[in-house]
Structure formats: C-alpha cells, structure tokens
Amino acid sequence: MTQSDSDVFSLPNEADAHDHDYHQLVVVLDGNTDFDIEGKGKQLHTGEGCILPSENSHAFAGLGENRIMVVNLPIPPQKGITDEEYEIVSRLFDQAAYFQLNPRLQILASALSGELQQYPNDLILARACGNTLLSAIRHQINNKDVRSRGNHLDIDKLDQFIELNLSRRVHIDQLANFCFLSVSQFHERFKDRTGMTPHQYLMRKRLERAQSLLAEGVPPFKWLKCVVFLAKVP
Template structure:
C-alpha cells in the first residue's frame, strides 16, 4: 500500500518510473534532481514538483538529501479537497515556494516523520500542505505575490532557512539556491547588502541563539552548542569568547544586555 506521505532520501543513482496516483515532492535538505518530460531541474529547499498520475519522471539525489513526498489519489472522497487536487495536478511542473510556505512544509514534514504510523496526522498534514500550496499558487497567478526589488536578496527567505537548519552546517550554495543565484553571485550580493559574508551572518545567528538560551534556560552548555550548530562545547566557548569578549559561563551568570552579536 502506498503511503500518503513520507520523508525520504533519494539515492545518487538515477531512477525513473510513473505511477497511478498524483505525487507532490518538496525539497527539505540538500539537493536532488528531477527530470520531467526532458526538463531537468534541482529540487531543494523551497523548490518542489507536481507530478500528475502516469507522468514518467526521473530522479536522483545529490549527496545527503531529504524530501517530503505526498501521494494523492486522483479521485478523493472529500468534495472540498477534490477541486484543489484537480487544480494542482492539471499539468506537471516545477514550483517555487514562498518563505512562509517553506516554513509550514518543513514543520508539517517533521511531524509526519516523527509519527509515521499516525494515519490521521499524516492525512491532516498532507491535506494542509495541498491547501496551502494551492492558495499560494492562486495568489501568484492573481499577482498578489510580493514584488521584490531587482537584485535584492529576500532576507526573509534566508533568515527562515537559517532558523530551520541552525543546528547543522549551512553551506553558501544552499542559501544561493533559495534565491536562484550562483554561489559567487550570492556571496557578492549578500556582502554588499548586509555588510558581512554569509558565514559571518550565520555565526551571528548562532551566537544570538546561544545568548538567548543562556539567558532564558538552564540547559547545559553542551546541549546549547549542539542546538545552534557548534561541533562541541569548546567550539561554542571559543566563538562566544572571541566575538563577545566573555565566556558563556560568565555570560549566563550576568548577561551584559548591551552585547549583541
């Protein structure tokens, strides 16, 4: 029996198939590639594809990756959901998600991954994604999507992605892919726009998160280090002391309110 929703990783060896159900794929982490009718595109964070039933498609992973896959019957007993499914799967296509939709999909995917045997939760999360995506695409077609200044990076997208993945290493190429730039283009444009490199910006986010955790919780330093992407407690202490001129332990005892990374 085909699962309605699942979070999986794709192998690096290319495969292809079709199936008798609609399929909705979103990238969560890393990179994958999908080929639909001879058009090959990367599917990573913020990018997905809609595959109507009987659509032949090829796919492969690129290194470590994670995607969420929704499998939907062409005929749904829910009369309210059916028109949304019909509208989404009227053709195969690649799609780009807003930052708000990315956050929603990532959150619902985590719930589905944690509770793979909860059929009701799987169905509810899947339906929520379908409805949110259909509304998102309708707004784009109607011209309600936010207009961005030419050449300006959408920092909401960048900040949301960093927040979602703060516990692990974040590559410049991942951030560049979110705004459809090459790594070099993104690096130059980001530094011009923010006054710092992407990695400096990410480090500031990690340190700010660690500051808040030290102030608001009693969690041990080793746990805070892992939560905000530091390899160990020593790495947190070293970065914290170097950039804030105070150790995490001393900061916790008397956090200087004036210090902001």
C-alpha cells in the same frame, strides 16, 4: 477535503525513473536531490520541491543524505469528498513545475514530516498532513502577490529564509529563486539594496550567529558548522 496520503523517506543515490497513475507533490526536507520531469532536470535543495502530474514520467536520485516528503493525490478521487473539492486541489497539477517554499511553509513541512515519522502507521494523520501541505502550497503558488515580489527585495523575508538554513549550505541561486529573480538580477538588486554582495551578507549572518552562540556559552561543536560553511558559500 481531498483524500490524499503522504509519507517521508530518503531517495537512493542510484537514479531511477518511473511514472504512475496519480498526482504527486514532492518537497525536499533535508539534503539535495536530482529530479528530471519530461527532460527538464533540476537539482533540488532543502525547501524546494516539484509538482508531478500523473501523465508525466520523471527520474530522480538522492545526492548523499537526503529526506523528502511526498503527497499523493489519487485519480479518480476516493469516496467521501465532493467533485468540487477535488477539482480545486487537482488544479495544482495542471502542469509540472518546480517551486521554492517560503519560510513559513518550510516550517510547516518540517512539522508535518515530524508527525508522520512519529506515527508512520496512522493513515488518518497521513491524509490530514497531505491535505494541509497541498492546500498551503496551492495558496502560495496561486498567490499573485507572492509571484510579483521580485519587483522589490523583501529583506525581512530573506532573513527568515537565511536564519532557517544557516546550519546548511545556502546557495545564491536558492535566494534568487526565493525572490523569483535570475541570479544576475538578484545579485544586482541585492547589492543596490544592501551595499554588499549576497556572499558577503551570508558571511556576516554566519559570523553573527556564531558570535551569538559563543556568547550564550554553547559548546563549539554546536556552532562551528556555521563558521565552516563560510568557506563554502558559493
């Protein structure tokens, strides 16, 4: 498999810009960051990321506390891999792009980042984690069924995404991006499907989570964050 490498770190709040002679995949694990690729800027939230081909200059900055995972793909490929293997993975970097991980891949990225932080000096592990994430994201992006799901809302998958992020601020544009819809399209289709606005739905989910944790006897400081975010959901 392709000899990529990976790392987990935080971006500084001071903006920086550079380019490099290798492809790079970036996934936001926690917090928010600003990225600009060839003049196309976007604020990335938890579970979002970008594809950076080697020829594209880019700028970035952390927005408060943040944590990202990066996977670097060298050019040309290192020894020990075939041209065919390299060609398959390198197609992911044909052009710069922003993306939203599905809930399953968010869990995968979180698990891989945990291993990298546990064993930061293990180069074999870094390559294995990088290869795994590259391949999984390549399948998601190339999967036409995933890209076409905006034709109908999959509430079950949305619920999975919401459950993963209830302890954070969930933005409506994140949910819209997850369904490959504009915010206005998502708002209209969601209300037609559920009978409530996305904001109302998120409020209900947070209240249900808080009530469940309270019934389980969980101390308030462990679940109060769910309620606090009720007033902050856009």
